[in-house]
Amino acid sequence: MEAQSNKDERIELRVSAADKRIFKRAQKLSGDKSFSSFVVRIVKKEAEEIVAQQDRILASEKDRQLFFDTVFSHTKPNESLIAAAKRYKSKNS
Template sequence: MSLKKEERIEIRVSVEDKEVFKKAQELSGDRTFSGFIIRILRMQAERIISERDKIIASDRDRKIFFDTVFGDQEPNEKLVAAAKRYKSRFTAK
């Protein structure tokens, strides 16, 4: 599937940055400089998005998390019992 390229991005870089980018492109085996830049930028963008999504996968998960941590719910019997066991084992006697 070939996507038609309709958008254009223009950036200005220092001479030093461009030299580094060109050297990396040559070493990478990418045939074109534009192709190299697009590939690297896409990889980094996907990595950033993936890392963010790992932290909180969705708005629903975020709501569940914050409601659980900061909500007004009372602890259930199992949690109360676990806390008592912990206190009895680890408090100074």
């Protein structure tokens, strides 16, 4: 069985006449050759931005959790951290 091309999927949606007019006008102004290519380009760009923003939120939440877990954990500092603290205190005293 052959793999399907990327353009085999179909999305159908209904919009108001006013929305369709503004979409068509924007498509003509953008220079996109077809209405479909315009819609796909715009929706894909927005979808990628939404996903990227969500990924940043998840990464920052992971970093926040790691920070607080580290700061509030009951582990003792290792030798490197103790040495770094001593160097800092000696330079800033």
